[in-house]
Every structure is written in C-alpha cells, then in structure tokens.
Amino acid sequence: MESKVQTVTSRGWGEWGTVAIAIVALAGAIIMQQTGLGSPRLAQTDPRQAQQQEALQVQMLRRSPTLGFDNLMANYAFLKWVQYFGDEEIRDQIGYALNKEYFDVITRLDPRFADMYPFISTAVSFAQGEPELGIQYMERGLAVLSPEINPKAFLVWRFKGLDQLLLLGDIPGSIESHERAAQWAIGTEYEDYADLYQGAADFLRTEPDSTGVRLWSWNEVYQNSINESVKQRAEQEILNLGATKEITEDGQVIFRLPDTE
Numbered sequence: 001m002e003s004k005v006q007t008v009t010s011r012g013w014g015e016w017g018t019v020a021i022a023i024v025a026l027a028g029a030i031i032m033q034q035t036g037l038g039s040p041r042l043a044q045t046d047p048r049q050a051q052q053q054e055a056l057q058v059q060m061l062r063r064s065p066t067l068g069f070d071n072l073m074a075n076y077a078f079l080k081w082v083q084y085f086g087d088e089e090i091r092d093q094i095g096y097a098l099n100k101e102y103f104d105v106i107t108r109l110d111p112r113f114a115d116m117y118p119f120i121s122t123a124v125s126f127a128q129g130e131p132e133l134g135i136q137y138m139e140r141g142l143a144v145l146s147p148e149i150n151p152k153a154f155l156v157w158r159f160k161g162l163d164q165l166l167l168l169g170d171i172p173g174s175i176e177s178h179e180r181a182a183q184w185a186i187g188t189e190y191e192d193y194a195d196l197y198q199g200a201a202d203f204l205r206t207e208p209d210s211t212g213v214r215l216w217s218w219n220e221v222y223q224n225s226i227n228e229s230v231k232q233r234a235e236q237e238i239l240n241l242g243a244t245k246e247i248t249e250d251g252q253v254i255f256r257l258p259d260t261e
Contacts (some may be wrong), residue, residue: 047090051097054084058101066109074110077102078120085123095227096127103137111140114150121159129221129230131167135160147184154184158197166217167237171208175201211257215241219255 057080066073081102085091103120106113117138124134138160145153161177164170182197215238222234235255239245243255 047093050090051094055098055101058098058105062105062108071110071113074106074113074116077106077109078113078116081106081120085120085127092226095225095230096123097227099123099128100130100133100137103134107137107140111144112149114141114145114152114155117141117156118159121163125163125167126217126221127225128227129218129225129233131163135163135168147188151188151190154181154188154190154193154197157181157184158193161197161200165204165210166213167221169210169214171204171210175204178204211241215243215255215257222253222255 058077061073061077061080064073081099084098084102085096099120103124106116106120121134121138124137125131138156141153141156142160145156147153157177158181161174161181164174164177178197178201182194182201185191185194185197218234218237218241222231222238225231225234235245238255241257243257246254246256248254
C-alpha cells in the first residue's frame with residue numbers, strides 16, 4: 001500500500017482551525033456522554049451492546065451540525081473509525097458492520113479527504129465483502145478531487161482499480177482506473193508511481209484473466225470473516241469462479257480451482 005497512516009490535521013485552518021477542533025472535540029465528548037460510549041467496561045462485558053451504541057454515535061455524527069467545519073468533523077469521524085477498526089478483540093467477536101457506515105459519513109462530510117480512502121475502502125471491500133459499495137463511496141471523492149486539490153488523489157483511482165480487479169473481475173474498469181491513477185500521479189511528488197499504474201493497465205490488456213487473483217481475494221474475505229452473510233457472499237463468488245469446496249478432517253474449509261493440486 002503506497003500510503004502510510006499519517007496524523008490527520010486541520011489542513012491549514014490556522015487559528016480558526018484551533019477553534020473548530022475545540023468545537024468538534026466538545027461535540028464528540030457530548031455525543032459520547034449521551035450514548036454511553038467510551039466505556040471499556042461496556043465493550044468488555046457486552047460487545048454487541050457496545051456496537052449498538054457505536055452505531056448510534058455514527059448516526060449522531062451524520063446528523064450533527066458541523067458549523068461549516070465539515071472537513072474537521074470528517075477527521076474526527078475517521079479517527080473514531082481507526083479506533084473502531086483497530087479494536088481487534090471486539091471485532092473478532094462481532095465483526096466490522098460499521099465500516100460502511102463510517103465510510104458513508106466521512107465521504108458525505110469531506111469527499112476530498114484523499115488520505116483516508118485506501119484504508120477504509122479496503123476495510124469495506126475485504127472485511128465486509130462489499131466492493132460495490134466501497135466503489136460507490138470512492139466515486140464521491142473522484143467526482144470532486146483532482147491532483148491540484150490533493151496530490152494523493154490518484155490513490156482513490158488506484159484502490160478503485162484494485163477492487164475492480166481483485167473482487168469484481170471488472171477488467172475494463174480496472175484498466176481505466178489504473179490509467180487515471182497514472183495520469184493523476186504525473187506532475188505530483190508521487191510521479192514515480194505513474195509508470196507502475198500504467199504498467200498494471202497494460203498488463204491487464206494482455207492478461208485479462210483474473211480468476212486466480214479473484215479466488216485468492218474472495219478466499220481472504222471468507223477465511224477472515226465471522227459474519228455469516230459475508231462468508232456466504234464470498235463462498236458464492238468463489239464457486240462462481242469454478243472452484244470446489246472441500247472440508248478437511250479438522251474442519252478447515254478449502255477452495256480449489258479444477259487445475260490446482
């Protein structure tokens with residue numbers, strides 16, 4: 001992944017940004033108090049109730065007034081998502097159902113927030129098995145972003161292209177997305193990536209069969225999910241590729257293509 005997690009800032013708002021951060025922080029504290037969130041004890045004793053309360057918080061973020069500081073509220077929502085996604089102990093028990101809710105809120109608040117797309121779009125596509133929805137939210141950013149607005153904007157095309165290739169098998173769409181990523185990288189400090197993306201597009205033109213990588217990708221979704229509906233979607237996608245399902249003596253599920261050993 002080309003992007004690294006970086007501290008999310010107010011992106012040059014100066015003194016007004018400081019005031020806005022205080023307002024957003026206060027709003028967040030009020031929301032957490034009202035919903036009973038932020039209590040480790042609750043998450044440890046009743047993870048499902050904790051998730052329900054977190055879902056309520058996301059809804060309140062969706063409805064809360066931003067006072068014109070939409071991007072700062074998006075920053076706050078993204079940091080809340082990082083905390084949510086990184087709580088592996090709880091996620092291993094109840095899954096990642098709120099990934100898409102956070103993605104929806106953040107892209108409504110600030111679709112130009114290019115840095116967050118690689119992380120949360122991958123979470124929606126692979127942890128929830130919903131690449132179509134991930135692409136839908138990425139397109140909100142593509143509609144308003146440009147290399148002039150954010151030099152990292154090319155990453156949105158890149159990760160859209162990966163979902164199209166790895167999960168959806170949309171080779172023409174992936175070719176277009178990688179070419180657009182290359183075009184948007186040119187003229188930025190990340191111009192070295194342009195050849196990589198154009199090379200990926202050229203390769204897909206000559207080798208359009210994505211069966212193997214799609215099997216691997218959906219198997220990753222299947223093996224790493226505890227959500228039954230996500231596993232069912234992944235299994236059906238794998239079987240549609242022509243693979244067969246085997247269950248080993250120790251209960252492990254294995255999918256094989258006809259020509260694999």
